[in-house]
Amino acid sequence: MYDVIIIGAGPAGISAGIYAVSRGKKTLILEKNEVGGLIGKVSTVTHYAGIIDNETGVTFAERLKNQALNAGVEIINQNVIGVNLNGKVKAVETDIATYCSEKVIIANGTSPRRLGIEGEDKLFGKGIGMNAARDAEKYQGKNIYVVGGADGAIKEALYLSKFAKQVTIIHFEDQLGCIAEFKEKVKRTPNINLKLQSRLHAVYGVEKVESLEISNEITGAIETIEDSGCGIFVYAGTVPNTEIYKDFELENGFIPVDENMETEIPNVFAIGDIRVKNVRQVATAVADGTIAAIKASI
Numbered sequence: 001m002y003d004v005i006i007i008g009a010g011p012a013g014i015s016a017g018i019y020a021v022s023r024g025k026k027t028l029i030l031e032k033n034e035v036g037g038l039i040g041k042v043s044t045v046t047h048y049a050g051i052i053d054n055e056t057g058v059t060f061a062e063r064l065k066n067q068a069l070n071a072g073v074e075i076i077n078q079n080v081i082g083v084n085l086n087g088k089v090k091a092v093e094t095d096i097a098t099y100c101s102e103k104v105i106i107a108n109g110t111s112p113r114r115l116g117i118e119g120e121d122k123l124f125g126k127g128i129g130m131n132a133a134r135d136a137e138k139y140q141g142k143n144i145y146v147v148g149g150a151d152g153a154i155k156e157a158l159y160l161s162k163f164a165k166q167v168t169i170i171h172f173e174d175q176l177g178c179i180a181e182f183k184e185k186v187k188r189t190p191n192i193n194l195k196l197q198s199r200l201h202a203v204y205g206v207e208k209v210e211s212l213e214i215s216n217e218i219t220g221a222i223e224t225i226e227d228s229g230c231g232i233f234v235y236a237g238t239v240p241n242t243e244i245y246k247d248f249e250l251e252n253g254f255i256p257v258d259e260n261m262e263t264e265i266p267n268v269f270a271i272g273d274i275r276v277k278n279v280r281q282v283a284t285a286v287a288d289g290t291i292a293a294i295k296a297s298i
Contacts, residue, residue, distance in 0.1 A: 001089075001100050003020070004016075004025045006027065008107035009029050009035040010037025011064060011285040013272070014067070014289070015286040020296060023294070028076065030080050036061025037109050041057050042155070043057065044057075045059075048282045079095045083245065085265050090103070090267070102267060103296040104267070106268070118201075127203070127230065128234065136163045140164075142230055143168070145169075146169045146232075147232065147235060148235035149196075150177045154183075158182065167189075167193065169186075169193070170198050170200050171196050176196075200212065200232070201214060201222055203232065211224060211226045212224075240254050240274050241274060242255060254275060261295065269292040
């Protein structure tokens with residue numbers, strides 16, 4: 001029996017765990033993958049106050065994990081498959097065991113959105129749907145395509161440009177949707193090419209991507225590009241991991257909370273990217289975790 005169970009070990013969940021333990025609460029974090037969540041998979045971490053020089057997703061995640069463990073937070077790597085959040089005692093079921101607590105903090109974030117195009121499932125991990133931090137070196141000297149125009153996509157495109165012969169950013173709008181800092185860096189990077197008002201339409205190949213189709217948003221024309229062995233990195237947004245939470249009235253798939261991060265169910269909180277919010281950044285996730293843990297500890 002725990003005082004607080006936290007589902008998810010991204011920045012929000014780790015922050016909540018540290019604050020809950022500091023208030024004398026027996027705290028468990030359940031995480032199906034690695035500590036860090038999506039931020040642990042990025043090539044570089046930027047703008048968060050207090051990062052070290054050349055901070056990567058891996059180094060940031062490792063420091064999160066060490067701080068939590070040193071604080072006394074228990075972290076177990078198991079996949080949560082069901083919850084019973086009603087009643088005084090809450091039950092969280094994993095693929096291995098069931099854990100109980102009086103307070104639950106939901107922090108299992110979002111997952112990358114798939115494009116749903118022809119060839120994506122067949123070639124996923126074989127040239128499309130790659131991870132920049134992990135896979136960039138595999139495409140040294142080759143052409144790379146980045147799908148997306150927001151901050152995350154452009155930050156990874158800039159990183160990938162250090163390895164690629166050329167990086168082509170495919171974005172459906174008429175201009176990039178990233179911050180000014182990244183736009184300027186793109187302008188100063190000679191091997192980054194912009195293909196705006198365009199979408200990736202399909203990919204073809206067997207064990208690697210052999211060719212791709214790009215559609216024009218204005219004319220509807222489809223361009224076929226033969227580019228054997230290229231890499232396609234998709235950053236087309238995320239979807240909330242709320243499939244197992246059947247007791248909430250979701251808003252566009254996200255969990256509504258009040259100013260204390262508490263949901264409509266008493267003593268159940270939701271923090272980070274999984275909750276309804278306007279700004280999804282590491283800084284706001286950490287703040288969410290702090291607030292939820294303090295309120296859950298009362």
